[in-house]
């Protein structure tokens with residue numbers, strides 16, 4: 001039953017901590033999850049995850065692995081109000097770099113919901129595992145490192161607001177899932193060790209999210225809307241359906257172009273986006289609850305994969321390893337992919353092998369590195385185009401920028417490249433897109449110049465109400481092949 005020891009401890013019960021507990025549970029007699037927040041009586045936003053009120057997209061890669069770890073989860077989410085698009089390539093309405101993109105199958109289903117719904121369904125699943133014990137309202141104060149043994153041996157915790165006074169709880173393995181605020185550097189320094197290097201992308205980006213009730217009788221032939229920004233201008237907007245016939249709408253801007261806090265100013269802001277679609281939907285809808293603003297200064301990647309020191313018996317997961325620009329919806333899905341990797345490594349670990357702890361962290365950081373490289377690279381490519389972003393762009397940046405812009409523009413109308421780029425953005429396995437792929441895509445466009453592909457004839461918001469509304473909407477869009 002407990003191949004790797006009596007107890008594993010997980011610090012933090014966000015998405016990363018919950019999934020870590022799930023994959024640890026078959027390998028330890030007990031898994032104790034410490035969570036600083038109190039147990040919630042009903043699913044809802046909570047203090048320990050302040051970003052939980054903002055729009056949260058679960059990428060297809062994350063959904064796929066979550067479903068494998070918790071079979072039937074998708075069905076349960078849908079029964080509790082999540083909404084499914086069988087193929088977002090056909091139903092997502094996207095405007096970028098001055099044009100509506102074409103529609104076309106990419107074989108990617110997506111479900112959308114609020115983050116509290118997703119987290120509560122996952123929490124219920126993990127709480128139902130008999131050997132997982134939650135200690136709510138208890139913050140971990142210290143991770144105990146035994147210098148003689150050269151490993152982490154447990155944690156010191158205390159109820160929130162009470163000084164620690166009890167014996168540390170011993171564990172064979174401790175997982176740090178305390179989110180982006182996890183005090184990793186302090187922890188390593190307290191052990192007299194050098195913390196891992198950090199890479200940062202200074203973003204200075206602001207988000208405003210509002211939930212609205214859809215107008216009665218609204219039935220559109222599209223699922224979601226993305227109005228991407230055109231660098232150097234940064235205002236962008238997106239909306240998708242969630243529980244209870246509602247939409248969640250998020251606006252994003254950088255530096256002086258951050259979105260405002262009130263409903264009326266936000267309507268104005270929505271009107272300044274490259275298309276009025278979201279503003280028109282706002283005008284047809286009723287806001288529900290408060291509008292929430294979140295400032296995100298920097299994405300941070302801690303390079304555990306290159307660290308000169310790492311204690312055995314400790315694993316760091318989720319945002320505590322790497323936090324991303326929220327705009328690309330990567331954070332939760334990366335946490336899920338990490339859990340999938342941890343599951344595989346635990347299956348091959350054996351307490352009899354004395355070095356299993358070292359093999360675990362070495363294998364874990366080595367295997368998550370390519371996934372983080374890919375997600376971080378996608379963010380760097382786009383974020384680097386905005387003057388507000390503070391990052392070392394390096395000598396080859398001008399060339400990479402030209403290739404990136406070329407790819408973006410081609411993918412508006414060229415279906416093969418669009419499919420690959422959309423699947424890559426979902427962190428699905430796709431070969432990297434190189435200059436040869438862009439040339440081939442350009443050739444396909446030239447060859448087919450004048451013919452038409454899958455025109456995206458999405459309805460304007462007013463049309464989706466059967467013409468009952470007077471709200472102005474963009475006319476149906478049609479796209480010719482050729483740039």
Ligand SMILES: Cc1cc2nc3c(=O)[nH]c(=O)nc-3n(C[C@H](O)[C@H](O)[C@H](O)COP(=O)(O)OP(=O)(O)OC[C@H]3O[C@@H](n4cnc5c(N)ncnc54)[C@H](O)[C@@H]3O)c2cc1C
Pocket residue numbers: 011012013014015016017034035036037047048049051054055056057058059138139140141177178179180207294296317318319320326327328329330331332333334335
């Ligand atoms: C504005 C915004 C929008 C976002 N949108 C998306 C999106 O669309 N899609 C997406 O995938 N991601 C999105 N993200 C990122 C996503 O929220 C994170 O990647 C994800 O929450 C990381 O999960 P985590 O479990 O690592 O950390 P968290 O969710 O931050 O959880 C950390 C947990 O640790 C607990 N904790 C902290 N300290 C202690 C302690 N000392 N003792 C015990 N418990 C402790 C906290 O209470 C919390 O429960 C967004 C982020 C932001 C800021």
